Amino acid sequence: MRTHYCGHLRASHTGETVTLFGWVDRRRDHGGVIFVDLRDRTGIVQIVSDPERTPGSFETANDLRNEYVVRITGKVSQRQDGAVNPKLPTGEIEIYADEIELLNAVRKQLPFQVSTAEAESVREELRLRYRYLDLRRERMAQNLQTRHAVVKAIRRFLEDAEHFMEVETPILTRSTPEGARDFILPSRVNEGEWFALPQSPQLFKQILMVSGVDRYYQIARCFRDEDLRADRQPEFTQLDMEMSFLTQDEILDLNERLVGHIFQTVQGIDVPRPFPRLTYAEAMDRYGTDKPDTRYGLELVEVSDLVANSGFKVFSGAVKSGGMVKVLPIPNGNDVISNVRIKPGGDLFKVAAEAGAKGLAYIRVRESGEIDTIGAIKDNLSAEQKQELLSRTGAQPGTLLLFGAGPDDIVNPTLDRVRQAIAKEMNLIPADQLNLLWVTDFPMFEWNADEQRLEALHHPFTAPRPSDIGDLKTALAQAYDLVLNGYEIGGGSLRIYQPEVQRQVFETIGLSTEEAQEKFGFLLEAFEYGTPPHGGIAYGLDRLVMLMAGEESIRDAIAFPKTQQARCLLTEAPSTVDAQQLKELHVASTYRPKPKSEAADS
RNA sequence: GGGCCUGUAGUUCAAUUGGUUAGAGCACCGCCCUGUCACGGCGGAAGUUGCGGGUUCGAAUCCCGUCAGGCCCGCCA
Numbered sequence: 006m007r008t009h010y011c012g013h014l015r016a017s018h019t020g021e022t023v024t025l026f027g028w029v030d031r032r033r034d035h036g037g038v039i040f041v042d043l044r045d046r047t048g049i050v051q052i053v054s055d056p057e058r059t060p061g062s063f064e065t066a067n068d069l070r071n072e073y074v075v076r077i078t079g080k081v082s083q084r085q086d087g088a089v090n091p092k093l094p095t096g097e098i099e100i101y102a103d104e105i106e107l108l109n110a111v112r113k114q115l116p117f118q119v120s121t122a123e124a125e126s127v128r129e130e131l132r133l134r135y136r137y138l139d140l141r142r143e144r145m146a147q148n149l150q151t152r153h154a155v156v157k158a159i160r161r162f163l164e165d166a167e168h169f170m171e172v173e174t175p176i177l178t179r180s181t182p183e184g185a186r187d188f189i190l191p192s193r194v195n196e197g198e199w200f201a202l203p204q205s206p207q208l209f210k211q212i213l214m215v216s217g218v219d220r221y222y223q224i225a226r227c228f229r230d231e232d233l234r235a236d237r238q239p240e241f242t243q244l245d246m247e248m249s250f251l252t253q254d255e256i257l258d259l260n261e262r263l264v265g266h267i268f269q270t271v272q273g274i275d276v277p278r279p280f281p282r283l284t285y286a287e288a289m290d291r292y293g294t295d296k297p298d299t300r301y302g303l304e305l306v307e308v309s310d311l312v313a314n315s316g317f318k319v320f321s322g323a324v325k326s327g328g329m330v331k332v333l334p335i336p337n338g339n340d341v342i343s344n345v346r347i348k349p350g351g352d353l354f355k356v357a358a359e360a361g362a363k364g365l366a367y368i369r370v371r372e373s374g375e376i377d378t379i380g381a382i383k384d385n386l387s388a389e390q391k392q393e394l395l396s397r398t399g400a401q402p403g404t405l406l407l408f409g410a411g412p413d414d415i416v417n418p419t420l421d422r423v424r425q426a427i428a429k430e431m432n433l434i435p436a437d438q439l440n441l442l443w444v445t446d447f448p449m450f451e452w453n454a455d456e457q458r459l460e461a462l463h464h465p466f467t468a469p470r471p472s473d474i475g476d477l478k479t480a481l482a483q484a485y486d487l488v489l490n491g492y493e494i495g496g497g498s499l500r501i502y503q504p505e506v507q508r509q510v511f512e513t514i515g516l517s518t519e520e521a522q523e524k525f526g527f528l529l530e531a532f533e534y535g536t537p538p539h540g541g542i543a544y545g546l547d548r549l550v551m552l553m554a555g556e557e558s559i560r561d562a563i564a565f566p567k568t569q570q571a572r573c574l575l576t577e578a579p580s581t582v583d584a585q586q587l588k589e590l591h592v593a594s595t596y597r598p599k600p601k602s603e604a605a606d607s
Numbered sequence: 608g609g610g611c612c613u614g615u616a617g618u619u620c621a622a623u624u625g626g627u628u629a630g631a632g633c634a635c636c637g638c639c640c641u642g643u644c645a646c647g648g649c650g651g652a653a654g655u656u657g658c659g660g661g662u663u664c665g666a667a668u669c670c671c672g673u674c675a676g677g678c679c680c681g682c683c684a
Contacts, residue, residue: 031644031645033643033644033646033647034640035641035642035643035646036640036641037640037641037642038642039641039643049644051643051644053642053643055641055642070635085642087642088642088644090644092644093644096644113617114617115618115635116617116618117618117634118617118634123618123619123634123645125619125620126619127619128614128618128677129676130675130676133676184684185682185683185684186682186683204684205684229683229684230683231682231683232681232682234683235677235678235679359610359679359680462684463684464684486684496684545684568675568676568677569676569677569678570676574675574676
């Protein structure tokens with residue numbers, strides 16, 4: 006029976022006989038004395054075996070290899086002076102192994118080295134295929150631990166301090182329009198009908214408010230059948246919350262205390278409260294994005310009014326056709342960014358082009374305050390305009406001004422990306438800083454050009470500001486996102502709780518009364534029976550853990566993630582199924598393997 | 608659906624840019640070593656250079672196709 010975990014042993018245990026279980030992290034064989042680093046999830050402790058002092062274990066110690074599983078019984082003893090290892094928390098002691106029992110050997114060559122001492126980066130394909138070994142490694146073991154600690158802190162705060170109740174909602178539910186593509190499952194019992202996996206528990210949590218649950222939360226699995234990214238998986242976990250009878254400010258305050266509690270408990274970090282707030286309009290204006298990274302400056306400056314009548318057609322034309330001209334001022338940018346990089350073919354040009362821009366105009370501010378740029382700009386700006394440009398952008402000698410000109414929805418994303426690329430390159434991002442901020446007052450809708458209709462920016466249950474109900478098309482929403490260092494980690498809103506308003510919103514996004522009734526009739530009906538004002542929020546748990554663990558991929562915050570092709574390399578899911586299974590489900594596959602290309606043969 | 612990057616021993620990388628026998632660290636196997644902690648020493652085994660085709664006297668290297676993994680766009684809160 007285990008008496009201790011490896012990583013918990015200290016000098017205070019000296020003299021005790023302990024029994025440990027774990028994996029051989031490493032073995033150092035000196036011919037006479039053998040050292041074994043024994044590892045379990047808490048850490049490593051050194052085991053000693055030699056023929057004279059521990060004859061009972063020496064033979065087995067000889068046979069041990071990396072990652073063998075063993076039971077060890079022995080006495081904790083203080084290490085000699087000079088033999089102490091300050092790098093290990095257990096480095097002051099070691100265990101003289103009276104007994105070593107080999108519980109299981111490794112029968113195959115390890116696909117990669119597991120040892121904590123090996124920091125070599127292993128191909129991710131291998132890590133995913135042998136995930137159980139990868140999870141033994143220190144980095145991933147720590148990430149799992151961090152994730153656990155975050156969830157635990159959430160539960161303690163919400164349940165113990167704030168009277169929240171966890172309620173599970175169905176995984177088998179119905180397909181809903183709007184939002185992402187659903188994963189669907191055929192119903193065997195109800196032939197011809199389909200379940201969908203939930204994109205989020207949105208509808209259920211609102212119904213729980215109608216049910217009087219008052220404060221709901223759930224660590225909820227969500228599913229969206231869309232293409233993957235470094236921060237997106239087809240199944241992911243949300244901290245999902247919904248509350249009745251609270252104002253937006255009360256909800257934000259509660260969430261600030263929640264987030265503060267998480268950082269305090271998990272990492273011992275005090276995040277200052279209240280969190281700064283930016284309106285959506287302000288965020289777009291100053292950063293060109295609704296999730297700005299505010300750890301560094303490089304704020305955008307709009308100059309549309311200044312250049313609207315200039316002779317430089319790129320600028321004046323952009324403004325005349327309803328667009329804008331904005332500047333990204335880069336202090337000391339002249340030294341860092343050459344013209345070649347801004348012009349076609351250059352890397353910054355590519356960044357801008359990817360966002361849809363045709364190019365980046367620029368002005369360099371020289372020592373005397375002289376401006377250095379292409380003739381077309383220089384010649385078409387008056388001295389006053391130049392002066393105003395410099396003072397408005399705060400330009401100093403050495404400053405590089407990059408211009409975006411065109412439609413708003415090109416200029417903003419372009420300068421946002423360029424801003425991030427430059428901040429990274431110029432090392433302007435303080436690594437250890439945590440900038441949490443709320444972005445509020447989102448528009449209710451945004452125009453979807455493909456479908457030629459308005460679309461809910463957040464989701465169609467978001468409440469408009471009461472003062473904006475008159476004109477829903479341009480209304481602002483009572484919605485809020487929590488942003489951490491440029492990542493959206495949570496978002497929510499006050500919900501519509503009057504069926505009339507809900508119907509109007511459905512109408513605005515082009516959902517007919519009949520369609521709304523068919524898709525969401527159950528919700529609208531529930532709202533007829535006494536619905537409390539309510540609102541909520543959902544956090545991307547994986548993304549939060551990723552950031553707290555200092556990882557750059559969401560996969561490193563998830564025990565068993567999928568590849569970018571949405572495959573699980575461990576289980577080889579998805580897989581084909583028997584024809585019989587399909588038949589029972591009343592499903593036939595239309596898939597036909599592509600014929601092999603014959604070009605190679607002939 | 609599209610763009611870019613990567614794929615060489617179990618693994619992490621190298622291979623003088625098309626040149627003859629594809630190397631090294633760690634892991635693995637054998638021998639030696641009683642205080643190491645990334646122990647050390649000696650020796651050994653280990654390769655369809657992802658796969659298929661092409662160009663060439665000659666291909667890990669160049670070309671085409673294909674598969675897998677990654678980053679991104681589209682898509683997605």
